[in-house]
Amino acid sequence: MTRTLVFGGARSGKSAHAEQLAAASGKEVVYIATAAAGDAEMTTRIAQHRAQRPQHWRTVEEPVALAAALAEWRAPHRLVLVDCLTLWLSNLMFSDGTQYPEVGTIDLPARFHEQRAALLGELAVERGDVVLVSNEVGMGIVPWGAVSRSYADEAGRLNQSVAAACDRVAFVAAGLPLMMKGA
Numbered sequence: 001m002t003r004t005l006v007f008g009g010a011r012s013g014k015s016a017h018a019e020q021l022a023a024a025s026g027k028e029v030v031y032i033a034t035a036a037a038g039d040a041e042m043t044t045r046i047a048q049h050r051a052q053r054p055q056h057w058r059t060v061e062e063p064v065a066l067a068a069a070l071a072e073w074r075a076p077h078r079l080v081l082v083d084c085l086t087l088w089l090s091n092l093m094f095s096d097g098t099q100y101p102e103v104g105t106i107d108l109p110a111r112f113h114e115q116r117a118a119l120l121g122e123l124a125v126e127r128g129d130v131v132l133v134s135n136e137v138g139m140g141i142v143p144w145g146a147v148s149r150s151y152a153d154e155a156g157r158l159n160q161s162v163a164a165a166c167d168r169v170a171f172v173a174a175g176l177p178l179m180m181k182g183a
Contacts, residue, residue: 013175
């Protein structure tokens with residue numbers, strides 16, 4: 001069983017690299033998409049990602065219960081590709097409809113903490129190969145506004161925790177992967 005985190009900035013080539021890893025595995029691929037088509041732009045992005053993927057890959061759309069989807073689909077003969085953790089994180093932050101203040105303390109919903117813990121627990125179980133895609137959002141300036149700062153902080157914490165649980169970690173910039181952990 002191999003667990004791989006592929007992370008990088010927006011339009012860095014991280015999804016393409018993750019898809020190359022999945023295709024090269026020689027295994028059946030299940031693609032877990034965490035995006036939800038909430039507007040026309042996201043609908044277009046989802047359609048573009050679908051068009052890029054091989055038709056024989058199974059796609060599972062799961063915006064919130066990621067650990068349960070991983071538990072269902074991971075198997076020794078299969079590679080599960082999750083794209084992406086930061087969209088999933090956003091889905092969790094807003095899963096209960098809370099309107100966050102622009103300033104002050106952000107209290108994340110209980111579901112956020114439960115699902116995050118479940119994901120990390122699932123990654124500790126040996127079921128089959130998984131490749132997880134995530135954005136690196138903490139390399140720029142500190143975001144303005146409490147909810148944006150909370151999101152950046154939580155994305156950084158999630159990436160650190162997932163990287164610690166993974167055997168391999170690749171940082172992608174300009175379409176070029178830099179192996180940071182594993183080979």
